[in-house]
Amino acid sequence: MNIGNYTLEEFLERIRSFHGSTAPGVIIGGIMVDTLKKNLPPGEFFDVICESAHCLPDAVQVLTPCTTGNGWLKLIDTGRFAMTFFNKYTGEGARISLDHSKLSPFPEIRNWYLRLKDKHDQDLNALIREIVRAGSSIYTLAPVQVKPEHITAHKKDKRRIVICPSCNEAFPETPSGLCDACGGKGPYV
């Protein structure tokens, strides 16, 4: 099995280096990315939505040009293990999810996905072998239309940079005139 331009072994080494471990979720994410790529028209520009913060963003960042910091990868956490590639101008996209209803032939994946076994009781190698053996059979693909507020490619951020009167730091202006930290969303005590 190949994932992106990598052999499985090369991909495992890449995610060990980037993600810190050969997490099953990143391998699943890699297969999701590959499956989506085969189901999109070639040569267009796509943005990515990950619906889970667990593992999936790292598969996307290792295998595509989309990263958290360049704006092409958005994390919209719905709790579902799914991702979407969408045309960055029209919002038309393809979504893939790991489908619990297709897991009965794959008990290791099912135990892992539905948290039926403690992590320490799982056999990681057996789980990885099942993920590879399952190939693309355990996913569901569906067309989606992304909401306008998440289609940002043609919307240049024209907000002025202003200085917050409370913290005296620069930020893109808000209706309240305060930065979001001083407006109550700050992460510090």
Add this chain to the structure above:
Amino acid sequence: MNIGNYTLEEFLERIRSFHGSTAPGVIIGGIMVDTLKKNLPPGEFFDVICESAHCLPDAVQVLTPCTTGNGWLKLIDTGRFAMTFFNKYTGEGARISLDHSKLSPFPEIRNWYLRLKDKHDQDLNALIREIVRAGSSIYTLAPVQVKPEHITAHKKDKRRIVICPSCNEAFPETPSGLCDACGGKGPYV
């Protein structure tokens, strides 16, 4: 100038490969990471908060073990160009921000940061030279205490995985019983 274990040229090549371009914000982010590392006790485990989605997460992901998908990098978008390294168990941290009040000797950085010039009128090479010349002189460091809700290292996610009665997908259980997408936060029409 070195950034992390890279020479400047090597770092520029790394961010060209990962981020897609030698964006000034990622170079600034790299200097922020280096400056924070020098101001923390060695050998401890730190999580990272980025306060801006622009560029900073990619500097962190290139230079540290913390990524969006492994849970050690959190994006808490306050609009401010700042990041924090914090002890993942106690929440004690050090925050660094690009300080607009220190930019008068560096007009290219000031024009870029405060969006005083159109991007196309900026001289990228001159801007990068100024960022290098400024070194760590344009930042402000401060100790911070991260709010308990963002200190997650010792909190294992013990939520059961359940099936959403609306979309029939698996997700970590919520008080409403619906996944967050069916609860109204879904990104699709």
